[in-house]
Amino acid sequence: MRIRIIITGGTFDKDYDALRGELTFKESHLPHILKKVRCTVPIELEFNQLIDSLDMRKVNRKRILGSCINAGEERIIITHGTDTMIATARLLGKAQLEKTIILTGAMVPYSVSGSDAVFNLGCSVIAVQLLPAGVYIAMNGRIFPWDDVVKNIEKGLFEYRSA
Amino acid sequence: MRIRIIITGGTFDKDYDALRGELTFKESHLPHILKKVRCTVPIELEFNQLIDSLDMRKVNRKRILGSCINAGEERIIITHGTDTMIATARLLGKAQLEKTIILTGAMVPYSVSGSDAVFNLGCSVIAVQLLPAGVYIAMNGRIFPWDDVVKNIEKGLFEYRSA
Amino acid sequence: MRIRIIITGGTFDKDYDALRGELTFKESHLPHILKKVRCTVPIELEFNQLIDSLDMRKVNRKRILGSCINAGEERIIITHGTDTMIATARLLGKAQLEKTIILTGAMVPYSVSGSDAVFNLGCSVIAVQLLPAGVYIAMNGRIFPWDDVVKNIEKGLFEYRSA
Amino acid sequence: MRIRIIITGGTFDKDYDALRGELTFKESHLPHILKKVRCTVPIELEFNQLIDSLDMRKVNRKRILGSCINAGEERIIITHGTDTMIATARLLGKAQLEKTIILTGAMVPYSVSGSDAVFNLGCSVIAVQLLPAGVYIAMNGRIFPWDDVVKNIEKGLFEYRSA
Numbered sequence: 009m010r011i012r013i014i015i016t017g018g019t020f021d022k023d024y025d026a027l028r029g030e031l032t033f034k035e036s037h038l039p040h041i042l043k044k045v046r047c048t049v050p051i052e053l054e055f056n057q058l059i060d061s062l063d064m065r066k067v068n069r070k071r072i073l074g075s076c077i078n079a080g081e082e083r084i085i086i087t088h089g090t091d092t093m094i095a096t097a098r099l100l101g102k103a104q105l106e107k108t109i110i111l112t113g114a115m116v117p118y119s120v121s122g123s124d125a126v127f128n129l130g131c132s133v134i135a136v137q138l139l140p141a142g143v144y145i146a147m148n149g150r151i152f153p154w155d156d157v158v159k160n161i162e163k164g165l166f167e168y169r170s171a
Numbered sequence: 172m173r174i175r176i177i178i179t180g181g182t183f184d185k186d187y188d189a190l191r192g193e194l195t196f197k198e199s200h201l202p203h204i205l206k207k208v209r210c211t212v213p214i215e216l217e218f219n220q221l222i223d224s225l226d227m228r229k230v231n232r233k234r235i236l237g238s239c240i241n242a243g244e245e246r247i248i249i250t251h252g253t254d255t256m257i258a259t260a261r262l263l264g265k266a267q268l269e270k271t272i273i274l275t276g277a278m279v280p281y282s283v284s285g286s287d288a289v290f291n292l293g294c295s296v297i298a299v300q301l302l303p304a305g306v307y308i309a310m311n312g313r314i315f316p317w318d319d320v321v322k323n324i325e326k327g328l329f330e331y332r333s334a
Numbered sequence: 335m336r337i338r339i340i341i342t343g344g345t346f347d348k349d350y351d352a353l354r355g356e357l358t359f360k361e362s363h364l365p366h367i368l369k370k371v372r373c374t375v376p377i378e379l380e381f382n383q384l385i386d387s388l389d390m391r392k393v394n395r396k397r398i399l400g401s402c403i404n405a406g407e408e409r410i411i412i413t414h415g416t417d418t419m420i421a422t423a424r425l426l427g428k429a430q431l432e433k434t435i436i437l438t439g440a441m442v443p444y445s446v447s448g449s450d451a452v453f454n455l456g457c458s459v460i461a462v463q464l465l466p467a468g469v470y471i472a473m474n475g476r477i478f479p480w481d482d483v484v485k486n487i488e489k490g491l492f493e494y495r496s497a
Numbered sequence: 498m499r500i501r502i503i504i505t506g507g508t509f510d511k512d513y514d515a516l517r518g519e520l521t522f523k524e525s526h527l528p529h530i531l532k533k534v535r536c537t538v539p540i541e542l543e544f545n546q547l548i549d550s551l552d553m554r555k556v557n558r559k560r561i562l563g564s565c566i567n568a569g570e571e572r573i574i575i576t577h578g579t580d581t582m583i584a585t586a587r588l589l590g591k592a593q594l595e596k597t598i599i600l601t602g603a604m605v606p607y608s609v610s611g612s613d614a615v616f617n618l619g620c621s622v623i624a625v626q627l628l629p630a631g632v633y634i635a636m637n638g639r640i641f642p643w644d645d646v647v648k649n650i651e652k653g654l655f656e657y658r659s660a
Contacts, residue, residue: 130293456619475536
């Protein structure tokens with residue numbers, strides 16, 4: 009059971025640029041993290057894009073959808089910025105692929121003290137193995153179906169829309 | 172769906188004692204970690220014991236079994252040293268409780284650079300919500316049934332016994 | 335020999351704001367750091383201001399000068415943003431106080447992986463004890479007199495102007 | 498002004514061995530640390546030995562003395578375990594070399610959360626540049642002459658013997 013992880017950037021992978029004094033993208037931390045956490049599940053990493061999800065346009069989301077369609081794997085994790093994660097989940101959900109797709113991300117970058125990135129990745133690695141085909145968001149230790157989730161901007165948390 | 176986390180120590184929670192120059196136990200990192208990773212699932216923490224699993228005697232394992240039996244929650248995570256995690260899982264598995272029980276731990280302490288602790292906790296938090304009643308080990312990004320797992324001592328990894 | 339540390343913010347003390355997705359100021363890390371590094375030199379912490387040094391106006395620098403003049407201690411460390419650290423050092427240097435004053439900061443925040451903050455603090459704690467009265471910058475493992483230093487913006491390093 | 502750093506191990510450089518479940522030595526963190534902290538002082542690293550200072554015999558200390566004598570640099574930092582750091586300092590002090598020699602170490606390994614290693618290195622890098630010829634210990638933000646220092650075992654701190 010091979011898992012594909014499609015990397016798109018987001019807060020998860022942001023790094024501090026010491027010269028510009030701001031958070032930006034250098035390269036993904038996923039290869040380093042997967043080794044560190046001793047994950048032995050076969051994983052195929054796909055470096056799809058490295059952008060802030062606020063900068064995601066239709067073309068960016070379609071590139072993600074295309075990768076999901078073309079993937080040989082039936083189990084896919086997508087690392088994604090949290091600001092528009094739900095929009096991408098909706099596009100993927102409506103495509104009704106016969107695959108299990110988990111979107112995840114982080115509220116604090118992996119490179120910053122106090123990050124939730126590695127926890128969210130752990131949640132996603134198990135969710136993608138156990139859940140039936142469908143599109144889900146894994147954040148805050150919970151699994152949200154793509155059509156039953158909202159981001160609470162004030163609290164920085166994902167919640168069930170139906171709750 | 173409230174989750175109980177039964178803390179028993181193990182490498183997961185070991186801390187460096189600067190005066191003695193060795194790894195020992197001070198207090199559990201679980202309260203801090205759960206807050207940091209923004210987990211919103213209701214969780215009841217139980218401070219059961221803080222010991223190295225090589226020091227676990229029958230009485231220690233029975234205290235864990237007792238906690239599982241008496242817990243009001245039907246979903247339980249146990250943090251445990253990896254050396255005898257399988258022995259405790261076997262005791263719990265044979266008790267055939269109608270609860271979902273996940274044992275997890277770490278090969279590198281949370282307090283040490285390069286730890287797998289937070290990833291394993293993420294794996295467990297999702298596994299305990301998605302799996303049916305039974306006893307499982309969550310390590311290396313995988314879920315092992317209690318009666319189909321061995322620890323590969325040379326590699327420091329858990330593997331399926333049937334593999 | 336008591337040391338006063340005047341905290342003014344800068345990259346040294348920046349924290350990630352998960353809700354706004356940017357680096358900002360919460361509170362200084364100095365109290366935590368000094369305890370962690372087991373520093374036993376008597377230190378008086380002064381929370382002067384918490385700002386980005388690009389936002390420093392004349393009034394902000396004068397507040398620092400005032401603190402230096404009024405301080406009971408003859409040995410003073412100032413944590414400061416690197417962008418205008420030299421401007422503040424010049425103001426203090428021209429005041430010709432009979433005190434040893436070290437300005438330091440960081441190119442990467444203490445809260446971010448790969449920070450130089452704690453190293454620079456260590457440099458400053460020794461420099462302030464060993465140097466005669468005067469105003470100096472401690473960065474990159476070097477001591478620069480206030481009137482012989484430039485910041486190399488391209489490299490993110492401090493250099494001797496006379497070099 | 499080139500500095501030689503003679504690496505001898507000690508708590509500073511200890512790493513966690515996940516298979517044996519204990520702290521041991523892999524390789525020195527100094528090359529990584531010096532790059533991270535943006536130190537621009539020319540530094541020559543010498544990998545002298547990697548041992549616990551409790552295991553240091555006369556032959557080990559003589560190897561350090563030999564390196565100090567043979568070094569082309571007049572400014573030398575020695576990373577060393579704290580348990581017998583004073584014994585090595587005494588051997589070097591009595592040799593009365595015309596060089597500035599700073600011994601330093603850590604109470605908590607660099608690889609462990611809450612380490613004092615990088616702070617102590619910062620202290621040493623400045624001390625070695627500013628102090629006259631002699632042998633000193635840099636710990637706890639202080640500089641101790643080799644013949645006026647004791648280690649307070651109960652507190653895990655270095656103190657002046659004359660105090």
